[in-house]
Amino acid sequence: MLGEALNETLSFVKADGTNRKDGIKGLVTSGKVMTEDTSIQVEPNDRFLREIGNGLVEEYIVEDPGYRAAMPSMGVGAFYNSKVRRSDAPPASPSTIINNVQGANARVNINSVDNSQNLAAVADDGIFDLLREKLSESDVPKPDQASIQTAIEGWIPAECRMTP
Structure with missing residues (x-):
């Protein structure tokens, strides 16, 4: 046939x-x-x-x-x-690719440009309050405490900052 x-x-x-x-x-x-x-x-x-x-x-x-x-x-x-x-063509390469990606803004781009924008909400969970408390209880001199306090505040996302 x-x-x-x-x-x-x-x-x-x-x-x-x-x-x-x-x-x-x-x-x-x-x-x-x-x-x-x-x-x-x-x-x-x-x-x-x-x-x-x-x-x-x-x-x-x-x-x-x-x-x-x-x-x-x-x-x-x-x-x-x-x-x-x-016979003049190369053998096929293995096609198994494993990508383990994790985290708030995790992504994989293979032979491409990433034009995406992500917004990740970070939960405070009281960690910054605990840092402030431990800093005020410490023996660190007051001028150094002020600069450390400024550094702590710099790490807090604007939407999580407490206003007095």
């Missing part, structure tokens, strides 16, 4: 260079090689070769053999629909 679509002549070579078979009818598409020749045993890293019109030979490395069993009720015999990459 696929026979008419398989209009290219390919060669097949095992990964170790043995068992070359020429004259295989197949079809090369983007990232795939399809053939009904199941007499070959296609495995990862095996190669399909296609001679193109100008005498150059394209080499495709098998990444997934893609064997499909026959479906007699549909009139389809067994075939390979192998996932391949050109």
Whole structure:
């Protein structure tokens, strides 16, 4: 059933260079090689070769053999629909990226510009009151207490400041 679509002549070579078979009818598409020749045993890293019109030979490395069993009720015999990459193309890199992000304004930007604006409400929870209390109870000289008090007030968000 696929026979008419398989209009290219390919060669097949095992990964170790043995068992070359020429004259295989197949079809090369983007990232795939399809053939009904199941007499070959296609495995990862095996190669399909296609001679193109100008005498150059394209080499495709098998990444997934893609064997499909026959479906007699549909009139389809067994075939390979192998996932391949050109030998001059780099292997695909792992695509698993894990980003653990936490915090009030946490975000991840990969190959992009962050134009977002965030507003985070900070709960006082009395921590600044406790700092003021401990500072007034301390033996720190009064002039130093004043500068420390100013520093504490600088850390308090405007919306959380107490007005006298």
